[in-house]
Amino acid sequence: MQVDVRDDGGIVFIEPVGDIDGKTAPEFQETVLGHVQPSARIVLNLKRVGFLSSAGLRAVLLIYREAKSKAAKVVLAEVNKDIRGSMSATGFLAFFVLCDSVQVQESIWETA
Amino acid sequence: MGDSLNVQRIDVQPTHEYQHYKIRPGNPYPFGASLVPGGVNFSVFSHHANYCVLVIFEKGGQEPLVEIPFRGMFMKASTEEPVWGEFRIGNVFTMTVLDLDHEAIEYGFRIDSGFPSARAGQPAFHRFDATKVLLDPYTRAIGGRDVWGQAPNWNAPFQHRSRIVFDDYDWEGDRPLEIPLEDLVVYEMHVRGFTRHPSSGIDAEEAGTFSGMRQKIPYLKELGVNCVELMPVYEFDEFEHSRWDEQQRRWAKMNYWGYSTVGFFSPKAGYAATGRMRDGTMVADELKSLVKELHRNGIEIILDVVFNHTAEGNEQGPTISYRGIDNATYYMLTPEGYYYNFSGTGNTLNCNNPIVRDMVIDALRYWASQYHVDAFRFDLASILGRDPWGAPLANPPLLEALAYDPILGKCKLIAEAWDAGGLYQVGSFPAYGRWAEWNGKYRDTLRRFVKGDPGETGAISQAIQGSPQLYQGRGPTASVNFVTCHDGFNLADLVSYNDKHNEANGEDNRDGANDNASWNCGWEGPTEDPAILALRQRQMKNVMAMLLVSHGVPMILMGDEFAQSKFGNNNTYCLDTEINWLDWSLRHRNQGYYRFVTKMIAFRKAHPVLRSKDFLRHTDYVGSGYSDISWHGTRAWQPDWGGRVLAFMLCGRHAKGGTATDDFIYVAMNMYWDALPFELPRLPDGTRWRVFANTSMPSPEDVFEPGSEPELTDQAGCLVGGRSVMILVGRSALQ
Numbered sequence: 001m002q003v004d005v006r007d008d009g010g011i012v013f014i015e016p017v018g019d020i021d022g023k024t025a026p027e028f029q030e031t032v033l034g035h036v037q038p039s040a041r042i043v044l045n046l047k048r049v050g051f052l053s054s055a056g057l058r059a060v061l062l063i064y065r066e067a068k069s070k071a072a073k074v075v076l077a078e079v080n081k082d083i084r085g086s087m088s089a090t091g092f093l094a095f096f097v098l099c100d101s102v103q104v105q106e107s108i109w110e111t112a
Numbered sequence: 113m114g115d116s117l118n119v120q121r122i123d124v125q126p127t128h129e130y131q132h133y134k135i136r137p138g139n140p141y142p143f144g145a146s147l148v149p150g151g152v153n154f155s156v157f158s159h160h161a162n163y164c165v166l167v168i169f170e171k172g173g174q175e176p177l178v179e180i181p182f183r184g185m186f187m188k189a190s191t192e193e194p195v196w197g198e199f200r201i202g203n204v205f206t207m208t209v210l211d212l213d214h215e216a217i218e219y220g221f222r223i224d225s226g227f228p229s230a231r232a233g234q235p236a237f238h239r240f241d242a243t244k245v246l247l248d249p250y251t252r253a254i255g256g257r258d259v260w261g262q263a264p265n266w267n268a269p270f271q272h273r274s275r276i277v278f279d280d281y282d283w284e285g286d287r288p289l290e291i292p293l294e295d296l297v298v299y300e301m302h303v304r305g306f307t308r309h310p311s312s313g314i315d316a317e318e319a320g321t322f323s324g325m326r327q328k329i330p331y332l333k334e335l336g337v338n339c340v341e342l343m344p345v346y347e348f349d350e351f352e353h354s355r356w357d358e359q360q361r362r363w364a365k366m367n368y369w370g371y372s373t374v375g376f377f378s379p380k381a382g383y384a385a386t387g388r389m390r391d392g393t394m395v396a397d398e399l400k401s402l403v404k405e406l407h408r409n410g411i412e413i414i415l416d417v418v419f420n421h422t423a424e425g426n427e428q429g430p431t432i433s434y435r436g437i438d439n440a441t442y443y444m445l446t447p448e449g450y451y452y453n454f455s456g457t458g459n460t461l462n463c464n465n466p467i468v469r470d471m472v473i474d475a476l477r478y479w480a481s482q483y484h485v486d487a488f489r490f491d492l493a494s495i496l497g498r499d500p501w502g503a504p505l506a507n508p509p510l511l512e513a514l515a516y517d518p519i520l521g522k523c524k525l526i527a528e529a530w531d532a533g534g535l536y537q538v539g540s541f542p543a544y545g546r547w548a549e550w551n552g553k554y555r556d557t558l559r560r561f562v563k564g565d566p567g568e569t570g571a572i573s574q575a576i577q578g579s580p581q582l583y584q585g586r587g588p589t590a591s592v593n594f595v596t597c598h599d600g601f602n603l604a605d606l607v608s609y610n611d612k613h614n615e616a617n618g619e620d621n622r623d624g625a626n627d628n629a630s631w632n633c634g635w636e637g638p639t640e641d642p643a644i645l646a647l648r649q650r651q652m653k654n655v656m657a658m659l660l661v662s663h664g665v666p667m668i669l670m671g672d673e674f675a676q677s678k679f680g681n682n683n684t685y686c687l688d689t690e691i692n693w694l695d696w697s698l699r700h701r702n703q704g705y706y707r708f709v710t711k712m713i714a715f716r717k718a719h720p721v722l723r724s725k726d727f728l729r730h731t732d733y734v735g736s737g738y739s740d741i742s743w744h745g746t747r748a749w750q751p752d753w754g755g756r757v758l759a760f761m762l763c764g765r766h767a768k769g770g771t772a773t774d775d776f777i778y779v780a781m782n783m784y785w786d787a788l789p790f791e792l793p794r795l796p797d798g799t800r801w802r803v804f805a806n807t808s809m810p811s812p813e814d815v816f817e818p819g820s821e822p823e824l825t826d827q828a829g830c831l832v833g834g835r836s837v838m839i840l841v842g843r844s845a846l847q
């Protein structure tokens with residue numbers, strides 16, 4: 001799957017494009033994990049993700065866990081209403097910090 | 113060391129191909145569809161079948177992607193060489209299909225045999241029908257009824273569709289709470305009904321779902337219950353026996369309660385806000401998330417499980433799964449091949465057949481281990497003690513196996529100890545030291561006593577003690593005490609109606625119980641008469657007071673905590689309407705009564721002397737000068753066993769068998785219509801009577817905060833109002 005990545009002043013912006021499901025989740029996960037460096041700050045922008053299946057949810061959680069283990073930080077940005085609803089109902093939302101925009105305020109990183 | 117952890121399996125390569133699907137012989141265990149390295153393992157049992165086909169669909173698709181037989185000609189993997197193959201071990205058809213996108217598919221089985229086909233409506237031992245695609249009995253998720261009430265395509269041949277589930281979940285250290293049974297206060301509830309009403313404040317997309325319920329956990333904490341009992345959450349079909357009302361443009365009748373299982377391993381997708389995503393794992397995650405949050409808040413979860421029958425009905429019923437897979441194994445059949453109907457719903461699951469027995473155990477183990485469920489309540493559990501021909505067994509293998517099962521070892525097991533075939537086992541259910549029972553006799557006794565029937569004091573004294581006349585040798589925790597449950601009148605109607613009013617069910621008021629031991633307090637149904645309304649509220653408080661000071665396990669019905677009426681309908685099984693949805697506005701409209709209930713629950717939790725796991729002994733075995741329980745009437749130490757009045761006193765030094773210290777508790781129950789003076793038993797020097805509750809007083813003087821009760825002016829006696837309960841606490845003046 002297409003995953004756009006750009007490093008902007010020490011913050012890595014990762015923007016997958018399309019659905020993240022059983023078919024695409026492994027590739028998405030592998031791509032993103034390649035950018036999870038120690039102490040990195042990562043904005044995972046889900047603006048162009050229409051659907052996150054349960055495999056997709058697990059991929060995002062595994063990325064988050066990997067980041068934690070490397071003292072890196074991940075925030076999710078521009079998550080659409082449906083995905084946010086699924087994450088909330090399944091309890092996955094509690095693991096993440098969400099931002100409405102990719103313009104992440106400095107204070108957010110403290111909570112991530 | 114590290115390398116040894118990453119050893120590759122040698123059984124992930126295909127051995128055969130079928131229409132470009134790569135397959136290999138599977139593992140028979142576990143049954144169902146399981147994710148294995150590189151693919152999905154399928155396994156299904158049938159003793160009498162001789163042919164089986166795995167049918168795979170694209171999710172939601174009507175035409176199969178492929179039908180892979182478990183026996184026949186295949187291609188040898190990676191060649192064009194035809195080869196014969198059979199994927200079966202014993203009576204289990206099993207294969208692994210590799211490279212499947214398990215999220216994108218649904219599956220079922222076609223099964224056939226050499227037996228002649230049965231005709232609908234006719235008796236038969238075997239009902240194989242290779243034209244049908246069958247649901248996997250072990251499927252962990254089911255599609256087809258993904259959003260509650262969203263009508264399916266009725267013409268689709270495969271209505272209930274097996275899906276594949278990731279069983280992983282991050283429990284964050286959660287485990288079952290293992291709260292002692294005697295310390296539970298159970299709240300029986302319906303997932304959809306709990307938050308479906310607009311007054312719940314839950315967003316429309318989550319109203320009536322597991323997620324909606326999770327958002328209301330703070331309310332359950334406020335109420336004070338520490339256990340929820342969910343009416344069936346196994347997948348069922350809300351459209352079973354449904355009826356559309358063209359005039360009203362709505363479903364007049366639905367299978368709302370859900371006592372009709374389609375799949376024993378699958379949560380009801382329509383109860384999940386994520387059901388619309390058509391992703392079985394999300395539905396499972398949503399329910400697990402609810403369980404985890406309940407546990408975080410100190411609340412256990414009981415599932416009401418229905419193993420006595422399935423949704424396939426009788427000879428006329430639909431073929432969904434079991435009857436097409438192995439009818440003679442899964443169902444109890446008469447010698448002519450008709451379905452025995454001990455469930456009252458058309459068929460009876462053949463629970464003491466070894467195969468079915470294993471399925472029941474597997475299902476419960478699955479819910480206990482994968483969903484962290486704390487307890488199970490078995491609907492019409494007496495059926496689980498019948499042999500394949502319906503005769504009650506002295507030592508039923510299934511009940512024994514459940515009692516001794518290692519994985520269920522700390523789960524509470526609760527029986528509805530009767531069935532629709534006339535077997536009534538309250539007090540005699542085969543318990544093996546494990547099983548508790550819904551105590552229907554407690555319900556009937558308390559109802560009669562509260563409505564003022566004379567001569568019930570002996571029976572009520574047994575009920576208050578946890579029914580030792582029924583459960584001697586088992587202890588009071590064998591008794592789940594309740595006055596109302598989903599079946600029958602709720603509490604508001606118990607004090608507002610003499611007779612059932614079930615017209616809304618469309619069965620000419622023929623359905624539902626006729627003997628309700630209810631009393632309308634002088635007027636049938638709604639009234640503006642303040643005296644009648646006050647009496648009804650007092651009667652409800654009397655019930656709650658007695659229930660919550662009884663030994664045993666109290667159970668409260670959703671809605672009874674703030675007196676919601678069902679307008680006299682005592683059998684609302686089919687109504688997906690406001691009659692069944694919890695009206696949260698009543699919490700404020702009836703706040704005085706609601707406050708009374710919450711304080712009574714808090715009182716029970718504050719007093720270990722009310723929560724013994726052993727029966728009271730009627731002796732002083734701690735040297736306190738008082739026996740653990742003593743009986744009284746209007747004169748202290750002189751109970752009147754023939755009337756409508758009874759009082760008792762518990763000595764707190766005997767709390768928890770003498771291992772805990774508590775206050776004295778005195779409860780006077782005056783079900784006579786006039787006020788009566790009660791002489792109080794004398795307390796040790798320095799100990800004073802204080803008033804915790806007096807149901808004859810208006811709110812807020814009817815009940816006080818446990819621990820800050822006002823002292824009684826006259827320590828020698830008190831006046832207890834007509835049809836009222838007074839609860840006193842005897843505590844040192846220094847406390």
